[in-house]
Each structure stands twice: as C-alpha cells, then as structure tokens.
Amino acid sequence: MDWSIPSNERRAWDRRVPYYLRIRDRFAALIEKGSLLPGTKLPPERELRDQFQITRVTARQALTQLEAEGLIFRENRRGWFVSPPRIQYDPTANVSFTESVLAQGRTPSATVLSTERMIASARESQFLDVEVGDPIFLIQRLRSIDGRAVLLEHLHVNAERCPGLLGLPLDRSLTELMSEHYGISEYRPHINMRPTALAEPQAQALGVSPGAPSLYLSRIIYDQFDSIIEFDQEFWRHDALEICINVHHHLSPVQAEGVNNSHDDMPETLR
C-alpha cells in the first residue's frame, strides 16, 4: 500500500505546515474515516521514511504525535498499531471493571501480578486508617481489554480488617470479596486523577515504553464505619479510556433515570 502524499498536495501548502504534522493528518484521516481499523499495524518507521521521503526522526515525531492523541499505540519493538476504541469508564460508579467492559461488548481479563503482606510505612499509614507497623496487603493486578493490557492496579488493603484475603480468588472484584467475606461495604471514595507519563516499572508491566503518556487515578475508599479500608492506585494507558461521569445533585430519584452515560462529542482529533 502506498501512503505517500500526492505531489500536488505536497506543493499546495508547502513549507507552511511541518512534515510531521502532515503525516499525522494523513493517518488521522485514514483512521477516522475507518480505512484503518483498530489493531491494524502501521508500516515500519523505515518504510514511512522512504515513502514520505523524510528521515526516521521525523517519521517518529509524527507517530509520537498520533500516540499522544491516542490514535495509535506501540508495542515494544514490534511496531505501531491503530488504537482500539476507548472504554467508557465511570470511576464514581460502583461498577467493576469487568462488568463495565463486558457491558460495552469487549472482553476483560485480570492477572494477579503479585500479592504481599507487608508492614505499613509512614506512607501507607497516611492513606489507610492504620498505624505504622500495622499489617497491610498489597495486591498488584493487571487488567486487559481484548488481550491488550490497559490498567495496572496497586491495591492497598487494611489487613486486620480482612484476614486471609490473599487466599481468596483475587482475579475477581475486590469489592465483592470485601462484602461477601468480611461484611465490608465500600462506599464514598475519594478519587484523584491526573495525566502523567509512566515510569519504568509501571511501563514495564503495561508493556509500553517508559515515558508513555498515561492517566493516574487513585482512590481512597471508606467503609460503612467511615474508616478507610482500601487505597488504590491505577495506572491507565491514556488511550484506553474515556472518563464518563453523570452527576446527580441529590434530587428526586426519577430524574436520575434514562441517562445515557456516554456522549461522543468529539472525533479523535480536536478541531
């Protein structure tokens, strides 16, 4: 397949728009038009270099730009691929990752990377209602959608409140386990989010290059007695999700009905 820009188009606005943005535009258009379906592999960087008559550095600049916009992603030394659609995610809803992904016709999966019983340091005691030295559980999970790792979780749990937790099947909803086995009902989370870039260890786990853009989300969860029983950290691939929140300002319940959680108000490219 020939990806190059027609020579007439080349001359048209020559030198007014940088090469890397033109190539970006070219692929962005193809992706939005649907000519390039999610999962499609893009040509290797060296091929782009030849076809567009640029250097690899410039080609990479275009690709990095598309990556930042969430249109494409890379797999370490394997190539560049068109991103699958974002998953709609409401961090304030009491809906598990699994349910939420299934509801959108995608296939979720979870892998427990590590479980650990450890002693709370000053850091942990700051976010969980425990003293320094108290036991806590640290669970690391990786969650995927359609086989693609999208989320790395670090779950910190007050160990005294749920003895034997690590013996339970941790690839399921933690909220369910807490409720069924320990009579703990989670509610009233504090949620914190910010866009950042991944550091080496997290990037490794998600199979992306260090420095890849990401969304960091943390959650402090209170139980029915108003004490913190869980502190979660979530590292998301930035192109994997779209946060959707429906706010209800404590009005009559009838008004909360029939709410469509999603509004696809923009194409992938801003205009």
Next chain:
Amino acid sequence: MDWSIPSNERRAWDRRVPYYLRIRDRFAALIEKGSLLPGTKLPPERELRDQFQITRVTARQALTQLEAEGLIFRENRRGWFVSPPRIQYDPTANVSFTESVLAQGRTPSATVLSTERMIASARESQFLDVEVGDPIFLIQRLRSIDGRAVLLEHLHVNAERCPGLLGLPLDRSLTELMSEHYGISEYRPHINMRPTALAEPQAQALGVSPGAPSLYLSRIIYDQFDSIIEFDQEFWRHDALEICINVHHHLSPVQAEGVNNSHDDMPETLR
C-alpha cells in the same frame, strides 16, 4: 550553576539507563526536593547539551519526558520552566473556576476570546436541545492561573433560552448569569474526559506547542426542566490540574461533612 552528573555517578550504572532518563531523573529530583521552584527557567537546550555532554536531540528527549510528566513546561521559543503546582479541580462540584482557584490561594483570571451568535449545525443540535438552524451562542474563554493560561473553554448555549446573553459580562461565572438573568438553574451535568494532545488552534490559544499533552473535558448541562441548555468543551493544560472527586452515594447528609477534597498521594514522579 552546574547541572552535570558527577563522574562517579556516570560510571556507576553506565549504559544501563539511557542518558535522557538520567537527565530526567536529575531534574525530577531537584524539582521534588524544592531546589528548583515553580517558574524557574531551565538552562537552554544548547547549554544542557554541553553540560551533560549529549546532543540537543537527547536533551530535548529528556525535557519532553519531564513535560509529559507535568514537571516542566515550555513557552514557545522562550524556554523551559518548572511547572507550578496543579490546581485541585472537581468537575462535578458546582464551584466555579474562579472560586476554586481563589480557595487554593492562587490568582485566577478570565479573558473572553470571542463571542458569536451562530446557527446550530447538525453537530451542535446533537448536543444541545435545539434543531438544526436554531440560534446558539458560542463563547470562547481563556482562563489563567497566576498569569499562566491553563484552560480554553468553548461554551455552547441555547440562544433562545437566554436572549441578550452576549451583552452581559462574560468574564464571570456563566452559571451565575444563567441563574440571575434567566432563572435557569444548571444541574445534572454529563461529564466526559480524556487525555489527548492539542491541535494547532487550541495550542495557539493556550500558547503551547501543537501536540502538547492535554486533558479534554466536555460537559453537557441540563436545566431544571431537564433540557440541555449548555454544552461546554474544556481544553486543559495537562500539567495544570488534578481532578478530585468526592463521591457521595446518596446517604445521609451528615456523612458528607468534613471531607478533605485532596489527597496528595504521590509525588510528581511515580515510583
């Protein structure tokens, strides 16, 4: 000032960690330690090249990495600067930008870039409760914190519901105007967020380079009659904000008190 890495440290883990990450680490450490205060100008790229004995390309890679993490930012052809702290922002709360920024001891400002009365196209009618051809207002505002542009707003309003809106002082809270002049009380927004990168026009308005990482946030706002009266698009500098949400699951009001909206659970660098 000499920024270079001590030669003993150079040899220690030589060749195991890429240069650009070491330089990143160096500056990240200085910033977190507080040696480099917000607003401080970093040395020019050419100086970094000489001091670290790398090429400018590599220096830029390090800087871009720090930018992606939100630790530093650039001003077009002026240089690189240490980012100010993120502002805590709750998109679900009925608190205006101005109030929220003031409450955190910072100085907000607003500039109206353009106001326009236009005819709804298919696109607009999709998000506002109007027909194609109905009049709508489009207001573009730029909001700054301590003199630094952080947010570009595109506000779409149903014009028939608020005649003469463009004649009012638009540098204030739109919610207030709606309420005071038109008896419209905004509630129940749908909020949508995703990390992306800025396209040329938005980047221009915010004074950043096109392709800079950003957070896109849109809001569909219903009035007391359950019809959509406003549709907002917000383009945020990604390093300017931290989303903080307190979720209350419709419990007794007493439980909603004394909630600290912020938890600084991570340093700028992930670990």
Next chain:
DNA sequence: GGAAACTAGTGGACTATACCAAATAAAATG
C-alpha cells in the same frame, strides 16, 4: 523621546547516520 531596525538568544523542524536490543521468523539440528 519614541518608533524602527538590528541582533542575540532560544526553541522548532529536519537531514543523515550509526549501533543496540528485543521480537519474530527462518533455518539448522537432534
């Protein structure tokens, strides 16, 4: 004194290459 013109300073874009490391495919081997 104020406007216009020059001049560094500094990032933005790009060329042309080089070598390395991980992932994959192909070939050799038991």
Next chain:
DNA sequence: CATTTTATTTGGTATAGTCCACTAGTTTCC
C-alpha cells in the same frame, strides 16, 4: 516433529550538524 540456533525485522537511543522563526533586548535614527 519439536527444539535450538541463526538471521531479519523493527523500534530505542544517540551523534553531529543545519536552517528557520519567534522573542526580547539593544541600538540607531528621525
């Protein structure tokens, strides 16, 4: 046929420059 070895593909990191465009300060000129 399955396994190990080897070669190829492909991105990751880095060098060494060049030219351009905008910013901001300084000087010149009317």
